[in-house]
Amino acid sequence: MAKKENNKLKILIAASECVPFAKTGGLADVVGALPLALKKLGHDVRIVIPKYKLIDDEKFNIRDTGLRVNIDIALTNHTAIIKETFFPGTDILVYFIQNSEFFDRDELYRTPQGEYWDNAERFMFFSRVVVEMIRLMDFKPDVININDWHTALIPVYIKTIYSNNDFYRNIATVYSIHNIAYQGLFDKEKLSHAGLPMDLFSIDKMEFYGGINYMKGGIVFSDIINTVSKKYREEIMTPEFGYGLDGVLKSKADDVYGILNGIDYTIWNPQTDKLLPVNYNEDTLEQKENIKKNLLESVGLKYIENIPLVGLISRLDDQKGLDFIAAIIDEMMRLNLQFVLLGTGDEKYHNLFNQIKAKYPEKISVNIKFDNKLAHLIYAGSDIFLMPSRFEPCGLGQMIALKYGTVPLVRETGGLADTVSQYNFKTKQGNGFVFSGYDPYALLYNLKIAIDTYKNKTTWRKIQLNGMKADFSWDESAKEYVEIYKKAVEKRIR
Numbered sequence: 244m245a246k247k248e249n250n251k252l253k254i255l256i257a258a259s260e261c262v263p264f265a266k267t268g269g270l271a272d273v274v275g276a277l278p279l280a281l282k283k284l285g286h287d288v289r290i291v292i293p294k295y296k297l298i299d300d301e302k303f304n305i306r307d308t309g310l311r312v313n314i315d316i317a318l319t320n321h322t323a324i325i326k327e328t329f330f331p332g333t334d335i336l337v338y339f340i341q342n343s344e345f346f347d348r349d350e351l352y353r354t355p356q357g358e359y360w361d362n363a364e365r366f367m368f369f370s371r372v373v374v375e376m377i378r379l380m381d382f383k384p385d386v387i388n389i390n391d392w393h394t395a396l397i398p399v400y401i402k403t404i405y406s407n408n409d410f411y412r413n414i415a416t417v418y419s420i421h422n423i424a425y426q427g428l429f430d431k432e433k434l435s436h437a438g439l440p441m442d443l444f445s446i447d448k449m450e451f452y453g454g455i456n457y458m459k460g461g462i463v464f465s466d467i468i469n470t471v472s473k474k475y476r477e478e479i480m481t482p483e484f485g486y487g488l489d490g491v492l493k494s495k496a497d498d499v500y501g502i503l504n505g506i507d508y509t510i511w512n513p514q515t516d517k518l519l520p521v522n523y524n525e526d527t528l529e530q531k532e533n534i535k536k537n538l539l540e541s542v543g544l545k546y547i548e549n550i551p552l553v554g555l556i557s558r559l560d561d562q563k564g565l566d567f568i569a570a571i572i573d574e575m576m577r578l579n580l581q582f583v584l585l586g587t588g589d590e591k592y593h594n595l596f597n598q599i600k601a602k603y604p605e606k607i608s609v610n611i612k613f614d615n616k617l618a619h620l621i622y623a624g625s626d627i628f629l630m631p632s633r634f635e636p637c638g639l640g641q642m643i644a645l646k647y648g649t650v651p652l653v654r655e656t657g658g659l660a661d662t663v664s665q666y667n668f669k670t671k672q673g674n675g676f677v678f679s680g681y682d683p684y685a686l687l688y689n690l691k692i693a694i695d696t697y698k699n700k701t702t703w704r705k706i707q708l709n710g711m712k713a714d715f716s717w718d719e720s721a722k723e724y725v726e727i728y729k730k731a732v733e734k735r736i737r
């Protein structure tokens with residue numbers, strides 16, 4: 244078949260969440276930003292997500308398309324209502340798949356008591372409706388970009404039970420892995436609920452330790468796979484980070500890419516940030532000190548000149564390396580610093596940091612909550628931004644900190660390794676401090692170097708400016724996405 248001549252692609256992005264409609268994590272930020280950058284490059288891009296109860300039809304002007312799709316799940320027929328709206332402020336169409344039984348719930352995936360019992364069915368339904376829906380619309384995608392485990396069955400359907408259908412023959416699939424720790428593991432009976440053949444229950448397809456693994460299906464059946472940084476791409480092909488999928492990824496290594504997420508500089512820019520008491524740029528960095536005073540006052544710490552302020556904003560989860568901090572907290576508190584923490588998550592970390600706060604009330608402020616305004620203040624008002632993650636597929640915090648002239652101290656992993664480089668005192672290159680290994684004392688050692696360096700205002704300013712120069716906008720990353728979309732399309736029509 245002839246090569247596709249037209250350079251403009253029709254792209255459908257299928258995901259379980261998208262800013263501003265529904266968000267639990269970084270996936271939603273990507274799905275809410277990448278399409279806008281793709282559109283700027285001239286491509287016809289559309290988005291499809293489930294219509295959760297929390298998505299308000301009126302607020303987003305969501306209307307019924309009149310299209311209906313009927314799917315059997317575990318021998319029971321379910322109807323999907325297809326709705327649509329434009330992504331706010333754009334002419335990008337967003338489709339919503341509505342079904343009250345599956346998606347009219349208070350949360351997206353889980354309650355505090357645990358995962359919804361029928362997540363396998365909810366997302367097999369969503370995936371199959373997407374596959375069916377495109378046949379009914381006047382939009383046949385060249386490529387479907389699926390994301391994480393929730394939409395991983397889309398290529399499985401296309402390459403198995405729809406493989407004899409001409410309509411699907413040239414539709415390529417690209418699989419984006421945002422976090423390999425969440426794979427969608429279920430009993431093998433779910434294959435029959437999904438209407439998929441039982442021969443998928445084999446080691447070279449979806450079988451995984453006696454059950455089935457949605458993410459493995461996505462990897463095996465997609466044309467191209469990508470993840471959210473180059474370093475994480477390498478890491479997930481090792482037993483340490485691959486969570487059991489390193490082997491299958493390695494077997495497709497030539498088709499696995501790593502593209503760094505961007506950040507939205509219309510939101511994260513110290514020069515225009517409306518949540519700051521005063522704005523600043525490379526030439527007015529001294530304003531950071533005023534924001535620091537404001538921040539310290541609002542979190543109940545005393546401002547003392549020349550004491551560096553360390554900031555940390557994070558989900559309080561094992562992934563984030565908080566146990567490293569716990570291990571060295573007493574030594575850390577003896578250093579000449581103040582520490583402000585903002586985060587929510589695991590109860591054990593809430594307790595731990597509250598205990599630390601009780602012990603060192605003058606030095607540390609612990610804020611157990613989700614607070615966007617305080618986050619902006621911490622990014623701008625801190626001197627050092629701490630991100631000691633055990634693993635970090637991409638990470639946004641360090642990229643935001645760099646933009647705000649707040650020097651990151653990170654563990655060398657995933658996207659942190661790709662965006663933060665150790666400052667070199669001879670060459671004056673580098674934008675932060677980086678430690679490696681699993682040794683909390685490596686973190687402490689680097690923190691001491693950072694605090695020492697902070698005393699030298701000229702050097703410190705140089706590191707800040709190196710960081711502020713970096714450009715992690717979506718524009719560059721979107722071009723790389725287009726390249727892998729084209730590779731996927733070529734593989735399908737070859």
Ligand code: ADP
Pocket residue numbers: 268269270556557558585586587612613614615618637638639640641
């Ligand atoms: P992850 O997606 O693993 O949580 P990222 O670094 O990619 O980590 O993104 C986290 C984002 O959420 C950052 O923008 C960070 O500022 C924000 N964030 C995390 N916790 C909080 C909180 N408690 N309050 C406000 N913003 C938060």
